[in-house]
Amino acid sequence: MDGRDWGLFLQPYEQAVEELKVKLKTLRTELKNREAYSPIEFVTGRVKRISSILEKAKRLSVPMEQIDTGIEDIAGIRIMCQFVDDIHRVAGFIRLRKDLKLVYEKDYITNFKESGYRSYHMIVEYPVQTAIGLKHVLAEIQIRTLAMNFWATIEHSLNYKYKESLPDEVRDRLKKAAEAASVLDSEMSSIRNEILDAQRDFEEKSNMFTSVLSDIQELYFFNRVREAVQFQLRFNELWEQEDTFGIRMLSDEIKTAISRAKKGGTT
Ligand SMILES: Nc1nc2c(ncn2[C@@H]2O[C@H](COP(=O)(O)OP(=O)(O)OP(=O)(O)O)[C@@H](O)[C@H]2O)c(=O)[nH]1
Numbered sequence: 001m002d003g004r005d006w007g008l009f010l011q012p013y014e015q016a017v018e019e020l021k022v023k024l025k026t027l028r029t030e031l032k033n034r035e036a037y038s039p040i041e042f043v044t045g046r047v048k049r050i051s052s053i054l055e056k057a058k059r060l061s062v063p064m065e066q067i068d069t070g071i072e073d074i075a076g077i078r079i080m081c082q083f084v085d086d087i088h089r090v091a092g093f094i095r096l097r098k099d100l101k102l103v104y105e106k107d108y109i110t111n112f113k114e115s116g117y118r119s120y121h122m123i124v125e126y127p128v129q130t131a132i133g134l135k136h137v138l139a140e141i142q143i144r145t146l147a148m149n150f151w152a153t154i155e156h157s158l159n160y161k162y163k164e165s166l167p168d169e170v171r172d173r174l175k176k177a178a179e180a181a182s183v184l185d186s187e188m189s190s191i192r193n194e195i196l197d198a199q200r201d202f203e204e205k206s207n208m209f210t211s212v213l214s215d216i217q218e219l220y221f222f223n224r225v226r227e228a229v230q231f232q233l234r235f236n237e238l239w240e241q242e243d244t245f246g247i248r249m250l251s252d253e254i255k256t257a258i259s260r261a262k263k264g265g266t267t
């Protein structure tokens, strides 16, 4: 292939990368608007360099006329997430999409590579509209945490610089660093879960607070002033003691008092 052929060959891959980047960045914005938190931190993409395609074709013994099927990462997308759980959510969103077809997935998080490499890969088929019709191209979507990306970026540049000559001792240290990055991810996930639990706890308490107080207000509305004051005093005490169980019981009592008041009964 000469330069012009390569330009024509790579054009749909360039279009696929640009379109997928836009679509995944839009998904990020949409999720931020819907849920105030997006599992996608940022998205990058690239088309493989010609020299890298040729090198890989040689290494994998892929004939030139089969590189579009034999090399799956000519179009490459990378999605960075804050937490490991986010990776699985993002993969879920990709599986549901109707504008691409999932070919297969590689879970290098559970089954990390010998080097220590961790990421979740999805190979997809993406339809690109060209001047002469639809062309389906393969694209590789790598989904990883910021820590996995940090490790992979440095390891890639060291391997690129030193090629086969990386000393065994350095390889071992890189493996250990990958392990440390994974421990960091687990620790961050567990801190996040604790924060989420605390937030849920706080939300539950503040809902309880509002609901009990509005029930007490209702008793005032039915002119059950003495009863309402007594409930208020008991609530204040239980709230101070952080006795959630006691507040739940009290809430039931107040509700019974309200329905009694609605029926016009006496206290
Ligand atoms: N930094 C880094 N990246 C890796 C490593 N292994 C895989 N990758 C990335 O993941 C891509 C796909 O790797 P594989 O799933 O092994 O598929 P492959 O294309 O058959 O394998 P390679 O010949 O290793 O590219 C690679 O092109 C890299 O971008 C690794 O050990 N270190």
Ligand SMILES: Nc1ncnc2c1ncn2[C@@H]1O[C@H](COP(=O)(O)OP(=O)(O)OP(=O)(O)O)[C@@H](O)[C@H]1O
Pocket: 044, 045, 046, 048, 049, 052, 056, 073, 075, 076, 077, 078, 140, 141, 142, 156
């Ligand atoms: N799916 C991807 N999305 C975004 N960037 C990628 C993706 N895959 C690789 N890259 C980046 O593209 C640059 C060039 O990498 P290149 O494609 O030559 O090699 P590789 O993917 O690491 O290896 P291989 O040739 O074995 O597939 C590197 O910076 C690499 O991190």
